[in-house]
Amino acid sequence: MYRSFFxxxxxxxxxxxxxxxxxxxxxxxxxxxxxANNGRPFFLHARPGKNERIFKVVKFKTMNDKKNEHxxxxxxxxxxxxxxxxxxxTSIDELPQLIxxxxxxxxxxGPRPLMIxxxxxxxxxxxxxxxxxxxxxxWAQINGRNSISWSEKFELDVWYVEHLSxxxxxxxxxxxxxxxxxxxxxxxxxxxTMPKFSDEMKRKMNNIL
Numbered sequence: 241m242y243r244s245f246f247x248x249x250x251x252x253x254x255x256x257x258x259x260x261x262x263x264x265x266x267x268x269x270x271x272x273x274x275x276a277n278n279g280r281p282f283f284l285h286a287r288p289g290k291n292e293r294i295f296k297v298v299k300f301k302t303m304n305d306k307k308n309e310h311x312x313x314x315x316x317x318x319x320x321x322x323x324x325x326x327x328x329x330t331s332i333d334e335l336p337q338l339i340x341x342x343x344x345x346x347x348x349x350g351p352r353p354l355m356i357x358x359x360x361x362x363x364x365x366x367x368x369x370x371x372x373x374x375x376x377x378x379w380a381q382i383n384g385r386n387s388i389s390w391s392e393k394f395e396l397d398v399w400y401v402e403h404l405s406x407x408x409x410x411x412x413x414x415x416x417x418x419x420x421x422x423x424x425x426x427x428x429x430x431x432x433t434m435p436k437f438s439d440e441m442k443r444k445m446n447n448i449l
Contacts, residue, residue, distance in 0.1 A: 242406045243372075251348050255341040266335055269300060269327055276321040277301050282336060287353035290373045295345040297353055298336040302328050331420045337376045349409045350375025351397035362394075369397040372404065379408075382415040 259266075273281035284296040302324030306314050313319065320328070327333045340346040346353065353374035362369075379400035380393045388396075400408070 243404055246406070247347065247404075247409070248344070251341050254348060255338040258335075259338050259342075262335055265332065269323070269332055269335075272323045273300055273302075273321075273327070276323050277304055286356055287374070288356055288359055288370060289345055289353060290370065292359060292370050294356065295340070295343075295353075297346070298339050300324075300327055300333040300336055302333050331416075334376050341376065345373070347373040347375045349378055349412050351378050351400065352381065365398060366394045368401050369394065372401055377412060377416040379412060382412055382419060 270281045280301055282298060283301045284298055286294050287297045289295045302321065303316060303319035304321055304324075306319055308314055324333075337346060341348060350373050351369040378397065380388070380396040383396055384392065
């Protein structure tokens with residue numbers, strides 16, 4: 241009953257309340273990011289949701305679009321703006337996704353929506369992460385976020401799908417708040433964010449699983 245009905249009801253109710261409370265912060269960050277990113281405070285990115293249905297996730301734009309002499313985007317660490325660094329550290333960059341929750345594309349808690357290009361590389365076990373709605377935060381986020389490996393992240397996502405319950409979601413919710421204040425797991429070693437799930441990593445992981 242919780243998985244099929246109450247979870248969505250709680251998602252929509254809590255998302256609406258948080259949006260109302262956080263609206264002054266969202267407005268201020270929108271203005272500051274507009275200045276830092278030449279009038280582009282948000283970005284929309286297509287991601288796979290439940291049953292791999294594609295939707296567009298809404299996030300604050302924490303990095304600029306500066307390129308090198310070859311027309312290629314600079315590394316994440318060089319494109320991360322000062323306000324973007326603060327927004328990412330405090331997890332404020334996730335707030336616009338509450339709109340996705342209200343639309344029914346996402347849940348407050350669930351596996352994070354990743355890149356569409358990763359879909360062909362998931363094992364049958366890893367594909368379970370798409371049997372429920374993706375979330376703003378999740379079991380993997382409170383157990384390392386960007387500081388853990390991709391294989392660990394997927395194992396945690398599948399564990400959550402198999403153990404989804406109100407108690408588990410409540411635990412994740414409060415631990416997420418704790419992690420926001422401690423700013424834990426934001427970056428992987430040697431990276432400003434999370435290293436890309438490259439073809440080499442995909443092949444290596446699928447050979448293991």
